[in-house]
Amino acid sequence: MTSREDIVVFLGPTLPRERAMECLEATYLPPAEQGSLVRTVRALKPRLVVLIDGSFSRVPAVRHKEILWTLAQNIPVIGAASIGAVRAAELGPVGMQGHGLIYRWYRRTPFADDDEVAVAMMPAELGAAPLSDALINIRLTLGAARRAGILSEALRRAIETVARRTYFIDRLYAPIIASARSVLPAETHAELGRFERWWPDNAIDQKRADAIGLLRRLAATPGLPGPPAVRPAFRLTEAWAHDLDAAGLLTSDIADVP
CATH class of the missing domain: 1.10.150 (DNA polymerase; domain 1)
Structure with missing residues (x-):
């Protein structure tokens, strides 16, 4: 089993954390939001980031730019099931990886709506359990x-x-x-x-099935997926500098992580 500090998984309503831990020993964090990946990479220095769930209603959603930044640090990012599947389909050409039926559906369905995977959820402090059906x-x-x-x-x-x-x-x-x-x-x-x-x-819960499938795949695979074959070019933009400020981060926070 890969050590906990190597893999960070952003997880919420798609799968209970206890069930996820049965599939893969990892560091589980609440659903990602704007700034989450930057903070996590700076604080934990993971070797792999798994994006399953994200917040998007009460707070800004996780930005494409910070996924690109994470990839530029030579840290693989894999998405599945929910916002992870959406972002993986969008960012596949620049190195983000995806897993599962929902990811494949988004990849081959231009202009598919994020609404397909959206659910209401309890606050992260209460476990981020789902309150509606996708x-x-x-x-x-x-x-x-x-x-x-x-x-x-x-x-x-x-x-x-x-x-x-x-x-x-x-x-x-x-x-x-x-x-x-x-x-x-x-x-x-x-x-x-x-x-x-x-x-x-x-009832079919494909979101849960895709999340479990990815976690089991990672648990069964020796080592970790490698970084993107082509490290994406990264450039700080005025828009993302504004997003960083809104998330309480500084531009110095995105200096390359050793």
């Missing part, structure tokens, strides 16, 4: 229900439309089904009831 998980579950003969294709599409129109902090199966029942014809209600009974035991 749209991508709901869509995969609806697809599974269609293949299992629980839903017709027409009703699958109708429920997905309701889920898409629901604000991410309110996305939960029960209220989505209730909303669908209120707007769809009465003849669909029996089918909705069948799905209502089916989903609790059959």
